[in-house]
Structure formats: structure tokens, C-alpha cells
Amino acid sequence: xxxxxxxxxxxxxxxxxLVLLAGALIAVLAEAFLPNSLRRTxxxxxxxxxxxxxxxxxxxxxxxxxxHAAIGSVTIDRAGIFLQGTILVLAFLSMVFLVDKDQxxxxxxxxxxxxxxxxxxxxxxxxxxxxxxxxxxxSGALLFVVANDFITLFVALELLSLPLYLMVGLSRRRRxxxxxxxxxYFLLGALASAIxxxxxxxxxxxxxxxxxxxxxxxxxxxxxNSYLLILGIALVLIGLLFKTGTxxxxxxxPDVYQGAPTPITGFMASVVKVAGFGAFLRxxxxxxxxxxxxxxxxxxxxxVISMFVGAIGTVVQRDGKRILAYSSIAHSGFLIxxxxxLTKVTLISTLFYLITYGVATIGIxxxxxxxxxxxxxxxxxxxWAGLSKKSPLxxxxxxxxxxxxxxxxxxxxxxxxxxxxxxVFVTGNWWLVLAAVIASAIxxxxxxxxxxxxxxxxxxxxxxxxxxxxxxxxxTLAITALFTIVIGVAPSLLIDFSxxxxxxxx
Amino acid sequence: xxxxxxxYLSAILFTIGIAGVLIxxxxxxxxxxxxxMLNAANLAFVTFSRTNGGLDGQVAxxxxxxIAACEVVVGLAIIVTIxxxxxxxxxxxxxxxxx
Numbered sequence: 258x259x260x261x262x263x264x265x266x267x268x269x270x271x272x273x274x275l276v277l278l279a280g281a282l283i284a285v286l287a288e289a290f291l292p293n294s295l296r297r298t299x300x301x302x303x304x305x306x307x308x309x310x311x312x313x314x315x316x317x318x319x320x321x322x323x324x325h326a327a328i329g330s331v332t333i334d335r336a337g338i339f340l341q342g343t344i345l346v347l348a349f350l351s352m353v354f355l356v357d358k359d360q361x362x363x364x365x366x367x368x369x370x371x372x373x374x375x376x377x378x379x380x381x382x383x384x385x386x387x388x389x390x391x392x393x394x395x396s397g398a399l400l401f402v403v404a405n406d407f408i409t410l411f412v413a414l415e416l417l418s419l420p421l422y423l424m425v426g427l428s429r430r431r432r433x434x435x436x437x438x439x440x441x442y443f444l445l446g447a448l449a450s451a452i453x454x455x456x457x458x459x460x461x462x463x464x465x466x467x468x469x470x471x472x473x474x475x476x477x478x479x480x481x482n483s484y485l486l487i488l489g490i491a492l493v494l495i496g497l498l499f500k501t502g503t504x505x506x507x508x509x510x511p512d513v514y515q516g517a518p519t520p521i522t523g524f525m526a527s528v529v530k531v532a533g534f535g536a537f538l539r540x541x542x543x544x545x546x547x548x549x550x551x552x553x554x555x556x557x558x559x560x561v562i563s564m565f566v567g568a569i570g571t572v573v574q575r576d577g578k579r580i581l582a583y584s585s586i587a588h589s590g591f592l593i594x595x596x597x598x599l600t601k602v603t604l605i606s607t608l609f610y611l612i613t614y615g616v617a618t619i620g621i622x623x624x625x626x627x628x629x630x631x632x633x634x635x636x637x638x639x640x641w642a643g644l645s646k647k648s649p650l651x652x653x654x655x656x657x658x659x660x661x662x663x664x665x666x667x668x669x670x671x672x673x674x675x676x677x678x679x680x681v682f683v684t685g686n687w688w689l690v691l692a693a694v695i696a697s698a699i700x701x702x703x704x705x706x707x708x709x710x711x712x713x714x715x716x717x718x719x720x721x722x723x724x725x726x727x728x729x730x731x732x733t734l735a736i737t738a739l740f741t742i743v744i745g746v747a748p749s750l751l752i753d754f755s756x757x758x759x760x761x762x763x
Numbered sequence: 764x765x766x767x768x769x770x771y772l773s774a775i776l777f778t779i780g781i782a783g784v785l786i787x788x789x790x791x792x793x794x795x796x797x798x799x800m801l802n803a804a805n806l807a808f809v810t811f812s813r814t815n816g817g818l819d820g821q822v823a824x825x826x827x828x829x830i831a832a833c834e835v836v837v838g839l840a841i842i843v844t845i846x847x848x849x850x851x852x853x854x855x856x857x858x859x860x861x862x
Contacts, residue, residue, distance in 0.1 A: 443841050
């Protein structure tokens with residue numbers, strides 16, 4: 258008689274994900290049963306609490322060299338643990354900005370401009386489900402970077418994306434724009450997921466296995482031109498390029514970044530990007546390594562297009578959030594270079610780049626959201642003119658982040674770019690580095706123009722005010738700005754640390 | 764019957780889905796086309812499961828069905844909200860976000 262063995266799940270290895278899921282579920286219950294006045298405090302306490310516990314679980318697991326948890330569908334390796342830790346730290350920083358009550362809609366179901374909306378605004382309501390949605394999304398992000406088969410990858414991808422579609426539509430002001438952004442993000446995101454899934458089905462047909470290791474081991478020299486394999490890789494690549502916001506699948510990025518509430522934009526640009534690139538690297542390094550000659554031209558094309566589309570986009574835009582959206586497209590192009598030449602050094606410099614970029618992005622979105630007028634945030638960078646006279650501190654902080662995006666020495670952005678470009682150069686792709694440097698130079702114009710506006714303009718716009726941030730916001734801004742400078746001055750602090758984390762385990 | 768016919772059907776369904784997303788203008792229909800693409804992937808999974816002799820593909824299609832259901836919940840919430848605000852579910856009308 259056949260016996261059924263209980264699968265060995267290894268709960269400790271999965272603990273960070275489970276803690277976040279538990280926190281999210283408890284937060285949903287709190288929304289249902291607590292009185293209105295307590296909900297916001299309870300949800301935020303729960304989410305920060307579960308973030309800290311999950312980070313402690315990651316720390317506990319960090320010395321594990323390898324573990325296949327949940328019957329091989331999850332690989333907890335050093336790189337995966339490092340990515341999980343990065344995601345949790347970035348999430349903690351970006352969720353501080355979620356506390357800002359002025360960012361989120363009072364009642365999402367009320368029509369914009371209706372009487373119902375006015376009543377709920379007057380009652381001081383707040384759609385505090387944002388916290389549980391963010392926790393669900395985060396648990397998806399943690400699973401996405403360690404997933405080892407295509408079922409788990411797809412589930413994690415959707416767990417990451419579905420709450421985000423909703424969060425994008427929750428802006429308190431300019432609600433039509435926010436809802437429109439949610440619709441666009443949802444339709445295009447669902448399309449990308451479906452394409453990703455069809456690619457996974459074709460790869461399953463090619464290899465007979467859903468695991469990344471199984472797919473890689475079935476790629477043999479004589480058989481690596483099979484149309485199932487190439488088509489499958491191409492479709493999976495399209496799905497991933499979309500999720501990471503890389504050209505030519507970038508068209509949603511500016512609209513969604515602009516329409517979403519600014520704290521959510523910061524969350525997307527940091528946490529979701531790290532998760533997307535983490536899974537991207539793992540899939541291509543572990544799953545498709547032996548088919549490198551078939552997909553390399555596609556990835557190189559995406560990288561070059563993305564750099565230039567992003568760089569030129571930053572120059573022609575005027576809205577602050579759209580400029581940063583195109584900047585994120587350009588940065589995706591740089592990050593994807595590491596996939597072209599997968600070595601241990603490029604991998605580590607990509608992880609380093611992701612951390613520094615994520616921290617600076619959270620900081621600048623947080624700082625930007627403080628520039629307001631009577632109807633909400635001021636997006637138009639022309640109206641930031643003379644900001645340094647109104648708030649020298651805020652102007653200084655924004656300039657630090659912009660200089661870091663430009664890649665000026667003594668900021669973390671310079672070290673990150675230098676590391677990544679050197680690593681790619683050493684592998685012999687000098688012309689890719691040349692393209693990246695030209696694209697950086699084009700984008701530098703856009704960043705420096707904002708700094709010039711802030712400092713050199715003599716006629717400050719009178720209607721623009723700088724709102725006074727809460728203590729938590731101030732501390733977070735200070736941490737992100739300090740991190741950007743300290744890592745720029747003494748990069749070895751972080752580089753030595755990330756060097757101890759090995760590559761993905763095959 | 765030749766098993767590759769199922770694959771042709773799956774590819775046709777996937778193409779119809781993509782064409783629907785690109786051509787149709789009503790958000791609900793666009794969304795239905797995306798669901799059609801997910802079902803095309805399901806059919807491919809089950810067919811390959813048969814040719815490969817494993818059960819993985821059938822398990823994958825169950826996961827896809829559950830996730831498609833979740834996607835409907837989120838998608839309809841967003842589309843209905845937009846419809847209530849604008850009295851239109853056309854994806855062309857939602858065009859405030861331009862440079």
C-alpha cells in the first residue's frame with residue numbers, strides 16, 4: 258500500500274513570510290472589529306511590529322548556507338536572505354510615510370465630490386486597510402525573491418501585485434487621476450502576468466519540470482534551440498520586464514507613479530523594484546543559464562532601450578513624479594546590465610545598487626510629498642523655484658538624493674554606478690558601459706535642472722508651502738539622506754557586508 | 764486525437780486574448796480577454812502534463828484558477844469604482860494622466 262508522507266516544510270526558513278502574512282490577516286480582523294478611532298493606530302502598530310519580527314527571523318536565518326524549504330519550491334540561500342532583509346528594511350522606511358493621514362482617501366467607495374465623501378472627510382476617517390494591503394504585498398515580495406518553481410513564482414507575483422493595484426487607487430486628492438492609474442496598472446499588470454504564465458507553461462512543456470533547476474538541467478546543447486524554450490523564455494522575460502518597469506514595457510510607469518499616493522509610489526519604486534530584480538536575477542541565473550546565447554540579445558536590447566528612453570524622458574518631463582518615473586526606467590536599464598553578464602561580482606554590485614537606489618528613492622518621494630499648495634502636493638518642478646529660501650533643509654535633502662541619482666562622487670549613487678559599470682566592463686561588454694555612461698549624462702541634465710530651480714531662482718512661487726513633517730518623517734528623511742552620504746564616503750561599510758553574501762544556489 | 768491539437772487551440776485562445784486586449788475598448792471586455800489568456804495557459808499546462816506524464820501541470824492549473832478568481836475580485840473592484848465615478852468603462856475615456 259502506498260504511504261503518504263507529510264511534506265517537510267521547514268517553517269523556520271519560511272518564518273519571515275509567515276509572520277508578515279499573519280500580521281496582515283490580524284490587521285484585516287482589526288479593521289473588521291475595532292472601533293473607528295482605534296483602527297489606524299492598531300493597524301500601523303501591527304504592521305511595524307510584524308516588520309520587526311520578520312526582520313528578526315531573517316537575521317536568525319542569515320547564517321544558513323542552503324536550504325530547500327517547502328519541498329524544493331523555495332530556496333533559502335544567502336542571496337535570497339540578503340534580498341529579503343533589504344526588502345524589509347526598505348519597507349520599514351517607506352511605510353513610515355504611510356502614517357501621513359493626508360495622503361490616503363477617507364473612504365474609497367465614496368464617489369469623488371459626493372456628499373458621502375464630504376461626510377467621511379469631516380468625520381476624520383482614513384482608509385487604514387492600506388497597512389494590511391502593504392503587508393500582503395510585502396509577503397509576496399519576500400516569497401518572490403526566494404521562489405524556485407514557476408507555481409510559487411506566479412503565486413508570489415500575484416500576491417505582490419494585487420494589493421498594489423488597490424493601493425494605487427487610494428489617493429486622498431486628485432482621486433480621478435488615482436483611480437485612472439489603478440485601472441491602467443491593473444489591466445496592464447494582469448496582461449503581463451498572463452504572458453508570464455503562458456511562458457511558464459511553454460517552459461514546462463519543454464522541460465517537463467516546473468522548477469528552475471529542472472528547466473536548466475534539461476537545456477542541452479543539441480536541444481537548446483527548441484522553439485518552446487525560446488518562446489517560453491521570451492514570454493517570461495516580457496512579464497518580468499513589465500513588473501520591473503523596464504522599456505519597452507514601461508508605458509505604465511509614469512502614469513502610475515504620478516497617479517498613486519506619493520508614499521505608495523515610494524513603496525513601488527523601492528520594495529517592488531528590489532523584489533522584481535531579485536526574482537529576475539534568480540530566474541535567469543538559476544533557470545536559464547545554459548540558454549544564455551538565446552536570450553542575451555533580448556536582454557541587451559531591453560537594457561539599451563530602457564537607459565535611453567528613461568534618460569530622454571527625464572529631460573522632457575516637468576512633473577516631479579514623472580521625472581522620477583523615467584529616472585526609474587533608466588535605472589532599470591542599468592540594473593539589467595548585470596543579467597547580461599552574470600558573474601558573482603556583477604550580482605553583488607547589483608544588490609548594492611538596489612539598496613542605495615531604493616533608499617534614495619524612498620527619501621526623495623518622502624521629501625517631495627512635503628511640497629504642497631492649497632489643493633495638495635505640487636508636482637510641477639517649475640513651481641519648486643526658490644524652495645531653498647523657504648526651507649533650506651528640505652532643499653538640501655532633495656539635492657542630496659538628486660546628486661546621488663546623477664552619480665556625483667561622495668554619494669552612494671556614484672559608488673553603486675562605479676561598481677556596476679566596472680563589473681560589466683570587466684566581462685568585456687565595454688560598449689554597454691559606454692551607452693550607460695552616455696545615458697547617465699543625459700539624465701544628469703534633468704536632475705541638475707531641478708537643483709538649479711531650487712537654489713538659483715530668485716522669484717519663489719508664493720502659493721507653494723512646505724508642510725511641517727512629523728517626527729517619524731523627519732527621522733526617516735534624515736536616515737535616508739545620511740545613508741546616501743555615508744555610503745558615498747565610506748562604501749566599504751556596505752560592500753564588505755554584501756560580499757559575504759554568496760550568489761544564488763543552483 | 765493528436766495531442767498537439769490541444770496546443771494549437773491553446774495558442775489560438777492566447778492570441779484571441781491578446782488581440783482582445785489590444786482592440787477592445789471596454790475595460791470589462793479587456794479584462795475578460797486577459798482571463799482568456801490565463802485559461803489558454805491552463806490548457807497548455809494540462810496538455811503538457813499529459814505528454815510529460817507528471818501531475819505538476821495539473822496542479823499549476825488549479826493554482827492559476829484560484830489566482831484568476833482573486834484577480835477578478837480586485838479587477839472588478841477597480842473597474843466598478845471607475846465606472847461609478849465616470850459613468851463609463853471605456854479605457855479610452857480614462858486619459859487624464861498625460862504629460
